[in-house]
Amino acid sequence: MNATLEQARAELNTRCDSIEECYEFMLAYAGQGLPSEPGGGAGSEIRTYLTKCDAALSGLAEFITSFVQRLNVESLSPYAAFMGVIDRDARDAQAAVRLVLAQSK
Numbered sequence: 001m002n003a004t005l006e007q008a009r010a011e012l013n014t015r016c017d018s019i020e021e022c023y024e025f026m027l028a029y030a031g032q033g034l035p036s037e038p039g040g041g042a043g044s045e046i047r048t049y050l051t052k053c054d055a056a057l058s059g060l061a062e063f064i065t066s067f068v069q070r071l072n073v074e075s076l077s078p079y080a081a082f083m084g085v086i087d088r089d090a091r092d093a094q095a096a097v098r099l100v101l102a103q104s105k
Helices: 001-031 041-058 060-070 077-103
Strands: none
Touching: 001 041, 001 060, 041 077, 060 077
């Protein structure tokens, strides 16, 4: 496997890990039932996870499309509809993440 493909695979793993870690942290955070974000601790930590998640979601469909192209698949057409789903879902999730980040502490 060439270095470019390995780098792309590593980036895909990093993006997926950032999204998953944010999701898991938010579940744990929500389970605490806090009425608002405290000044430090978990309150500021959640913003860090959300910021990483936002970065991971940015251009996700385009990145995955280029990743699939590097795999030299016979045709990209079977992937096209799925990439549309990834694009919509990533943009929708990113809108929610950015809305939360825009809220005052």
